[in-house]
Amino acid sequence: MSSQFRKAGVLGALSVVLLSSAAAxxxxxxxxxxxxxxxxxxxxxxxxxxxxxxxxDATMQKNGVLVITGKSYGSTNIMLLDGAGAVLSETLVSVRRAQDNVVVVQRGAKRESFACMPRCEPVLAVGDSPxxxxxxxxxINQRGGMSTGREN
Structure with missing residues (x-):
C-alpha cells in the first residue's frame, strides 16, 4: 500500500469522525x-x-413536544423511534448542577446543600451525606402528602 494511499485513507477516516462529532x-x-x-x-x-x-427522564407531550428532565449528574442519550422501530433521531443529554444560589457545607465527611434565596433552606442534592x-x-415528602390531604 502506498504511503499516499494510506494518508488519504487516514484523512478520509478522520473527516468521517469529525463529521460524526459535528452531527452529534x-x-x-x-x-x-x-x-x-x-x-x-x-x-x-x-x-x-x-x-x-x-x-x-423524557416525556412526550402533544404536538411532538418532548420534555427532558435532569435527574442526576452525567450524560446519557435519548433515541426516538418510529412505529417500525427505525431511529428518527438521537440526542446526547448532559445533566449538570443548576447555577442558582446553592451553598454546599462540608463538615468533615458530612455534606449538606442549601438554597439561599435570600434565606438558606436545605435542598436535596446528589452527593449530600445520607x-x-x-x-x-x-x-419534602411529608409536606407534599399534607398538600394532597395524605399524611405520612
Missing amino acids: AENAVDVSVDRASILRAPDGTSTVIIGNPLIA DSFSATAGQ
Whole structure:
C-alpha cells in the first residue's frame, strides 16, 4: 500500500469522525438537575428510549413536544423511534448542577446543600451525606402528602 494511499485513507477516516462529532454536537442538549428542557420530536415518533433513566427522564407531550428532565449528574442519550422501530433521531443529554444560589457545607465527611434565596433552606442534592439527604427528603415528602390531604 502506498504511503499516499494510506494518508488519504487516514484523512478520509478522520473527516468521517469529525463529521460524526459535528452531527452529534448538533443533537445535544444541556439540562440542570431538577430542571426541564424542551425538544421537538420528529413527526412519526412513537417510542422514546432513554439510555440511562437515572440521569434524565423524557416525556412526550402533544404536538411532538418532548420534555427532558435532569435527574442526576452525567450524560446519557435519548433515541426516538418510529412505529417500525427505525431511529428518527438521537440526542446526547448532559445533566449538570443548576447555577442558582446553592451553598454546599462540608463538615468533615458530612455534606449538606442549601438554597439561599435570600434565606438558606436545605435542598436535596446528589452527593449530600445520607442522613442529611434522607431527612430533607422525608420533610419534602411529608409536606407534599399534607398538600394532597395524605399524611405520612
